[in-house]
Amino acid sequence: MLLLIPGPVQTRPEIRAAMAVDIAPWDNDFKAEYAAIREAVRELAGGVAGQHVCLPLQGAGHFITEAAVRTFVPQGHKLLVVMNGTYAERMARLAREAGREVVVLPVPDTRSVTPEEITQALAADPAIGHVGIVYSETGSGIINDIPAVGAAVRAAGRRMIVDAVSAFGALPFSLKDQPEVDAVVFTSNKCLEGLPGIAFAISPIERVTACAGQANSWSFDLADVYAVSLRAGPGSFRFTPPVQALHAFGKALEVYKAEGGRETRLARYRENARLLHEGAQALGLKPYLDWQHQGPIIVTIHQPGDPAFKLQDFVDALKRRGVLISNFYNTPVPTMRIGCIGDVHADDIRFALRAMSEALDELGIQRRNAA
Structure with missing residues (x-):
């Protein structure tokens, strides 16, 4: 069967075969494998060792998006969401149900938002602290111009959360070139062609530590993910991880590199x-x-x-x-x-x-x- 959906995607046989193992998540061999995966995806995001950190979370893209909103947007603060597709609507709902105040910027789902629209929206409401945007809207297929939007956010002195779930691994992104980004989030089962089960946020370490304690959720607190990794090491998980999916994702990263x-x-x-x-x-x-x-x-x-x-x-x-x-x-x-x-x-x-x-x-x- 040829699977033509925007995720979970069709995968190679060797990636699927990598799932057929039993693994103890606390085993030292697996801990080393998992730590290497975290380092590899941080590098793919243009992250710098010692400045940026990979924060994995079990579950789907919605989970990591909610975790990023909860972790980096203080409760009661305003989040501007660029509303040009279904997944932007979902980000807005996740934020509202987390107690964050959402301001919407309506844009047709047939084009990217412009930097001028971002600048005007931020100038109109100085209380907006963050911009939430979906890189690739799989409702329609449009791509938002993340570098251009980021430049406008940076010029306005605000922060940004990027939902790159269906973009990461194919479309360009560099955290070191976009210091206004608190988190770029993505999953294992889209353009990196792994299997479902694990999601990632890549974030500046100084922002993660500055936001400790404001998630109002233990499960979705990325600052806690980081704190545990400091105490127990980068190969540690707080809760039972999808070890087979992670093992297969390691194989997917090998295939990705081999492809070019x-x-x-x-x-x-x-x-x-x-x-x-x-x-x-x-x-x-x-x-x-x-x-x-x-x-x-x-x-x-x-x-x-x-x-x-x-x-x-x-x-x-x-x-x-x-x-x-x-x-x-x-x-x-x-x-x-x-x-x-x-x-x-x-x-x-x-x-x-x-x-x-x-x-x-x-x-x-x-x-x-x-x-």
Whole structure:
């Protein structure tokens, strides 16, 4: 089965095989392996030893996003959330339910926020201390310009939290070049092509220590994660870790390096996205985004306006042909989400396009443009 979703992604056999072991999380061999993973991902984020730290947390991207908000945004303080997609909406909800005051900056989900919009929003409310932004919105497929936004945040003297869950490992990011960032957060099962179960925040150490005690949660306190690692060593976990997922993630990092790292992986994803964007149009379908705004992580396509079209029927028809896509959408109008990341290559996208053509024919879809 060819898995074309924006995560968990299709993985290589050797990464899946790495899960088939029993591991004691306190074993010294595993502790060394885990400490090496923390160091490796800190370096991937442009972190500097002694200045930045990798803070792992069991669970999904929502967990690490909430942990970052709780840890770095004091309760009752204002967080500006750039609202141009579903995952921004989720960040806002996580913040509100954590007792943080959210100010929204509405932006269409068809383009990046501009630095000027950030500057104006921060100037309008000096009480805003942090900006929360999603790097890659997998509802629509847009990419927010994180360096440009960060420069505006830095100029205004504010702090930033970056949800890079579906971006990290492919799109560029450097903590040492963006000192306004309190945390960049991501997971093991997106562009680094590992398996689900573990999430990471990379943060400046001085900010982590300055924010100790304000998370109002033991489980989601990243300052406590850091404090425990100081006491027990970088190979320690506070609670039972997903050891098999971490072991597989170590293998995924080896594969990532062997492929050529971030630039090579990004080039592969971009080619996947180009083929899918152009191929959808050749089938008479309309991509949700113009190519100039299209990111390399996921291509979103308008559902055909033909009254015979039903998304689940289309998903099932594709699955019978060996291709699996999402059976839901996150845009204001009906769309289809097709991922470009994971162990997916150009020939896989061509295969998927043939399957899409056959599925549309099987379902008798004549009117393929959006309603």
